[in-house]
Amino acid sequence: MGLLGFGAAAWKSGPRDEWIGWSRGQRHRNLAAVVNNARFLILPWVRVSSLAGKLLGMAARSLPVHWEGRYGYRPVLLETFVETKRFAGTCYRAANWACVGQTQGRGKLGDHRLGQVPISRWGRYVRSCRLR
Numbered sequence: 001m002g003l004l005g006f007g008a009a010a011w012k013s014g015p016r017d018e019w020i021g022w023s024r025g026q027r028h029r030n031l032a033a034v035v036n037n038a039r040f041l042i043l044p045w046v047r048v049s050s051l052a053g054k055l056l057g058m059a060a061r062s063l064p065v066h067w068e069g070r071y072g073y074r075p076v077l078l079e080t081f082v083e084t085k086r087f088a089g090t091c092y093r094a095a096n097w098a099c100v101g102q103t104q105g106r107g108k109l110g111d112h113r114l115g116q117v118p119i120s121r122w123g124r125y126v127r128s129c130r131l132r
Helices: 014-020 024-033 051-071 090-094
Strands: 002-008 034-042 077-083 098-102 120-126
Touching (some): 014 098, 051 077
Antiparallel strands (some): 077 120
């Protein structure tokens, strides 16, 4: 039917860090508590109304427990990137994710001065509380 993939959070993101209220030191200490939804795919021939939003909601509820069982700590925030030229992010909004800013298009491996990847909106779903 599809696939959801989660992994390490983006190392730096001005919109995310500002939204959370982190200083540089707080980001270094707390970044592990943020998990990135790196992949989300529902195969094109699967046609079920509201499936994407429902799957994202289920993942947000179950991931912290599974993550804690595997890695020994419970994340408190999920994040993702949505390429605005290709997608509207409707399923994330339906699952109560909040858009908190826009990337600069640098990517994690690119030259920090150049926009080398598509600009994305930054989405985030808060599981328990903001990290301070």
